Amino acid sequence: MLEVSVPSIDRPFGVYLWPLFDAAWEKVMGYPAHDFDFVPGKTPMSTVREVVAALVTYYIVIFGGRAIMKNFSPLKLNFFFQVHNVLLTLLSLGLLLLLVEQILPIIVRHGVFYSICSHGAWTQPIVTLYYLNYLTKYIELIDTVFLFLKKKPLNFLHYYHHGATALLCYSQLVGHTSVSYVPIVLNLTVHVLMYWYYFLSARGIRVWWKEWVTRTQIIQFVLDLGFVYFASYTYFAFHYFPSLPNKGSCAGEEFAALFGCGLLTSYLFLFIAFYAATYKKAGKKVANRKVSNGSIAIDPKFTSEDLKSLKVNGESTGAKVAANSPRSRKV
Structure with a gap:
C-alpha cells in the first residue's frame, strides 16, 4: 500500500519506497526482494566467465557491426533511441531514490565513516539495488549499438568506459566494498541528467546545459576518488603501515579497492581530456568561423x-x- 507521510530520516521522500519495490519484484520474480541473495556462481552474471563473455561479445558486436555498416546507409532509429533513453532515465532515477532511502538513515544515525567502511552498511536491500544497478550496465551497452547502426563515430572513451564500468560494478559486488554507494549514487545522478539530455536531443530540443553533462561527470569522478582513496588508504595503512595515521580498517576486498582506484582515476583523466578536446576545440572553431566570415x-x-x-x-x-x-x- 502507498503510505504518504511527512518526510523523515527513514522516509526522505514522504513515501516508503522499498515495500512498493518489494511487491513489484515479487510479481516479476515470484519471490520478494528481501529474500534476494547475491551468490557468486548461482546468481545470473555473477562469475568472471560470464562477465568476460558478455564484454567480449560487446566488443565483437560493435567493431564487427561498424565494419558491416560501412557498406550500408545509416539507419534511422530515432524513435527507438528515444525510448531507450527514457527507460534508462526512469530506471536510473528509480534506483537513485531507492538507494538514497536506504543510505540516508545509515549516514544520519552512524556517520559517514561507518557508511563507507563498516560491514554493517552492506545490507541486503542495498546489495539488491547494487545488483540491479550492475545489470543496467549491460543495458547501457546498447548505447554503442545505436552509434554504429547510425554510423556515428566510436571514440575510445565511449567503448572503454561502457565496458569497464560493467566490470567495475561486478568487482565491487563480489568485493563487498561498502564505499560503493558513493560512486553508484553519483553515477545514477549523472545518468538521470545524461539520458534525459539524450532524449531531448533526439526530440530536436536544444538545451543550454549540454556542456554540464560532461562537467558533472568530471565532478563525479573527483568526488568518487576522494572517498575511494580515503577508504583504501585507511585500510592499507591500518593493516600494513600502522605507524601511519589512519581511521582503522575498512570493509571490502583488497583487489576491489585497487581496481576501483585505478579505473576511476583513468576515467577522470580521460573525461578531462575529452572535455578539453570537445569544448575548447569547439570554441576555437566558432572564433575562426567569425574571423573568416x-x-x-x-x-x-x-x-x-x-x-x-x-x-x-x-x-x-x-x-x-x-x-x-x-x-x-x-x-
Missing part, C-alpha cells in the same frame, strides 16, 4: 589601444571591424 565583434568597452593590439584592419584581413560608433552602425 569577416564579422569580428569588438566589445564597446575596448579602448583604442586594445583595438591596436588586436592588429586587425580591413586592409590586412579583409574583415570589417564593428565598434560602438556611428561609423560602425553604418557598416
Whole structure:
C-alpha cells in the first residue's frame, strides 16, 4: 500500500519506497526482494566467465557491426533511441531514490565513516539495488549499438568506459566494498541528467546545459576518488603501515579497492581530456568561423589601444571591424 507521510530520516521522500519495490519484484520474480541473495556462481552474471563473455561479445558486436555498416546507409532509429533513453532515465532515477532511502538513515544515525567502511552498511536491500544497478550496465551497452547502426563515430572513451564500468560494478559486488554507494549514487545522478539530455536531443530540443553533462561527470569522478582513496588508504595503512595515521580498517576486498582506484582515476583523466578536446576545440572553431566570415565583434568597452593590439584592419584581413560608433552602425 502507498503510505504518504511527512518526510523523515527513514522516509526522505514522504513515501516508503522499498515495500512498493518489494511487491513489484515479487510479481516479476515470484519471490520478494528481501529474500534476494547475491551468490557468486548461482546468481545470473555473477562469475568472471560470464562477465568476460558478455564484454567480449560487446566488443565483437560493435567493431564487427561498424565494419558491416560501412557498406550500408545509416539507419534511422530515432524513435527507438528515444525510448531507450527514457527507460534508462526512469530506471536510473528509480534506483537513485531507492538507494538514497536506504543510505540516508545509515549516514544520519552512524556517520559517514561507518557508511563507507563498516560491514554493517552492506545490507541486503542495498546489495539488491547494487545488483540491479550492475545489470543496467549491460543495458547501457546498447548505447554503442545505436552509434554504429547510425554510423556515428566510436571514440575510445565511449567503448572503454561502457565496458569497464560493467566490470567495475561486478568487482565491487563480489568485493563487498561498502564505499560503493558513493560512486553508484553519483553515477545514477549523472545518468538521470545524461539520458534525459539524450532524449531531448533526439526530440530536436536544444538545451543550454549540454556542456554540464560532461562537467558533472568530471565532478563525479573527483568526488568518487576522494572517498575511494580515503577508504583504501585507511585500510592499507591500518593493516600494513600502522605507524601511519589512519581511521582503522575498512570493509571490502583488497583487489576491489585497487581496481576501483585505478579505473576511476583513468576515467577522470580521460573525461578531462575529452572535455578539453570537445569544448575548447569547439570554441576555437566558432572564433575562426567569425574571423573568416569577416564579422569580428569588438566589445564597446575596448579602448583604442586594445583595438591596436588586436592588429586587425580591413586592409590586412579583409574583415570589417564593428565598434560602438556611428561609423560602425553604418557598416
